[in-house]
Each structure stands twice: as C-alpha cells, then as structure tokens.
Amino acid sequence: MADYVQKKxxxxxxxxxxxxxxxVRSFYYLKKELGRSVRNSNELLYDxxxxxxxxxxxxxxxxxxxxxxxxxxxxxxxxxxxxxxLNYLGLGEISIPESGLKTIKFVVRHSxxxxxxxxxxERSKSPVCYALxxxxxxxxxxxxxxxxxxxxxxxxxxxxxxxxxxxPSGDDIILTRGGGDDRQGHKx
Numbered sequence: 001m002a003d004y005v006q007k008k009x010x011x012x013x014x015x016x017x018x019x020x021x022x023x024v025r026s027f028y029y030l031k032k033e034l035g036r037s038v039r040n041s042n043e044l045l046y047d048x049x050x051x052x053x054x055x056x057x058x059x060x061x062x063x064x065x066x067x068x069x070x071x072x073x074x075x076x077x078x079x080x081x082x083x084x085x086l087n088y089l090g091l092g093e094i095s096i097p098e099s100g101l102k103t104i105k106f107v108v109r110h111s112x113x114x115x116x117x118x119x120x121x122e123r124s125k126s127p128v129c130y131a132l133x134x135x136x137x138x139x140x141x142x143x144x145x146x147x148x149x150x151x152x153x154x155x156x157x158x159x160x161x162x163x164x165x166x167x168p169s170g171d172d173i174i175l176t177r178g179g180g181d182d183r184q185g186h187k188x
C-alpha cells in the first residue's frame with residue numbers, strides 16, 4: 001500500500017491524485033444538508049461514489065501501467081487490492097466474506113458513512129451508505145467490465161452490527177471465497 005501513497009509537504013496523494021480527508025461527523029452533516037436540499041440526494045451520493053472510484057481506478061492504471069493491467073486481469077486479486085486501498089482510505093473495515101458465481105458481498109464494520117448515526121445514538125429506518133454502495137458498484141464494474149448495481153442490505157445506522165452490501169453480477173464471475181447466493185439487489 002505504501003507504494004501507492006505519496007506525501008508532499010502537507011498533501012496526500014494516492015495513485016498520483018491528491019486526497020482530501022473528511023471526518024465522519026462532517027460527512028454526516030453534509031449528507032443531512034444534501035438530503036434537505038436535493039430531492040434525489042441518495043442517488044446523487046451513489047453516483048458520486050461510483051464515479052469517484054472509477055476515476056481512482058483510471059489513475060491506478062495510469063500510475064502502475066502494465067502491472068495494473070495484469071492485476072486487473074485477475075478479478076479476485078484486483079478486488080482484494082481495491083478493498084485494501086479502500087480500507088487504507090478509512091471508509092471502514094471492509095471485507096469480502098463471500099462471493100460466488102452470481103453475487104459479491106461486502107461487509108463493512110465502522111462505516112465512515114454511517115458511524116456518526118451510531119455516535120449520536122440516532123437510528124435510521126433504512127440503510128444510509130449510498131456513497132459506499134456506489135463505490136463498491138464502481139470497483140466491481142471496473143474489474144468485471146460489466147455494469148453492476150449494489151444494494152446495502154444491512155446498516156449500522158439501522159441498529160445492525162455491520163453494514164452489508166450485495167452485488168449480483170448477472171454473469172458468471174470467477175471469485176471463489178465461499179458460496180454465493182442468487183439474491184437480487186438493485187441500486188440503493
């Protein structure tokens with residue numbers, strides 16, 4: 001991971017792109033204000049997460065050149081590498097407990113997007129991690145080279161122990177970490 005990150009003065013770069021850090025409280029209030037101001041704010045957050053990670057994948061390929069193309073040709077290794085990058089960025093403690101021929105499942109402990117709900121002892125009626133769902137969809141689209149949608153099925157903001165995201169691929173994929181299932185999911 002350290003090979004991908006560079007520090008210059010007080011700036012932080014990943015794959016040659018400058019990063020900005022936003023604490024969970026600020027992200028919480030940003031989402032709340034966006035929800036009050038914009039009718040389709042959840043869809044906007046999903047699309048923004050998806051777009052941002054696709055740009056990051058593009059920077060990854062430019063930054064690493066041929067070695068990135070080799071990595072991206074192995075879906076399981078590429079997915080694990082991007083999960084490591086996302087964990088490094090502080091989005092939560094992300095793991096892939098199972099994936100199969102039709103489904104990829106992500107589990108996030110301490111989601112940066114939902115953690116402030118827990119901190120404030122506030123409960124949401126429905127999952128709130130729309131940007132993370134978009135990020136996971138974007139990662140999988142970049143690796144699988146097929147459009148996918150991601151749905152958050154469990155969320156700590158709703159009182160669950162973890163946040164869980166499911167991506168049905170529609171096509172057979174070669175990821176063999178446990179047995180998948182055939183549940184369907186759509187954009188959060």
